[in-house]
Amino acid sequence: MSTSLQPPPEPSGPGTAEPHVLDNATWAALTGPHRHLAEIVGAAARYQQDVSPFVALADAEDPRSWADLAALVGPGNSFALAGVPTLPEGWATGQTGQGVQLVATKLRDEPDPEAEPLGPADVPEMLDLVARAQPGPFLPRTIELGAYYGIRRAGKLVAMAGERLRPPGWTEISAVCTDAEHRGRGLATRLVRHAAAEIRERGDTPFLHAAASNTGAIRLYESMGFTLRRGTLFHFLRVPGGIARGADAG
Known part of the structure; x- marks a missing residue:
């Protein structure tokens, strides 16, 4: 897909549709x-x-x-x-x-038996993984935004995903990242599906953001059942x- 997206249009004044x-x-x-x-x-x-x-x-x-x-x-x-x-x-x-902002329209979400809930004690490992994989801002208390899940190999946290923004009725999947040595094995996809299953369980709809230049990630999310909503x-x-x-x- 093309990623030469324009910023969202500005409201055109009174009488426009209610903002989403x-x-x-x-x-x-x-x-x-x-x-x-x-x-x-x-x-x-x-x-x-x-x-x-x-x-x-x-x-x-x-x-x-x-x-x-x-x-x-x-x-x-x-x-x-x-x-x-x-x-x-x-x-x-x-x-x-x-x-780009994408919303789950045809996403097949499913719990993953290897997805481990992450808590405050895991934050040092999470910060270390974020520093190496650089999925975006992640601070010492970011974990308080929602649920986070990880997959370990030989006891080491090698992939994670979790929740960030929670506007009413929606939950953003964020901090999706995998250690470089473990990429290409579908770990991030599994964690996104797992996080989405938990989000759906409480009645919210998953959405996420990606850099417009990250065409590989966008294609992956689209193949999973996310649909581009806006730039x-x-x-x-x-x-x-x-x-x-x-x-x-x-």
Whole structure:
């Protein structure tokens, strides 16, 4: 499939269809099922800093949302923001990546007998695997976002997958990664199917994100039964003005 995707179209004004919850999935999660992990100032929200670097705005076209975000995060501090096609003046991006959002439409989900639930005691191993496989942001308390599962070989964690965003009715599968020495054996596919089975069990629909440039992963997800829903942008930014206070969020 082609990955030369454009950012999602901006709303065209009054009378447009009601936005889909996945159009602003981070906001829906932070003000919904993940409210206990959120810090909110007005129309801006973020995850607690050792949980996730992601923030969200109620309305990215409203300058007040950006003012609330600056107050929430603090001058000079960094964060990640998804799904906003344009930034206001003065908010220079440090890095922007084009991604895709896919939803499970024909996914065959099934429990896997080798999929081991991962807990707080496994976090050091999870962080080590993430550092080697680099599936995306994963912090010491990211595991609190949802359930995580792993597969071990000779006692070593070699593959994992879990849950990230949880907008109402949906759960994102994330942190899908496999140690380089164990790739090509279908471990990630098995864990995605297992995670999806658990998500379906509680009545949610699985979805996920992938880098638009990662055509191999996109083809794999499509072959599993995920369908491309939209393109999206991921920004890694700092709040303008001032010097960072404390540790960066990302």
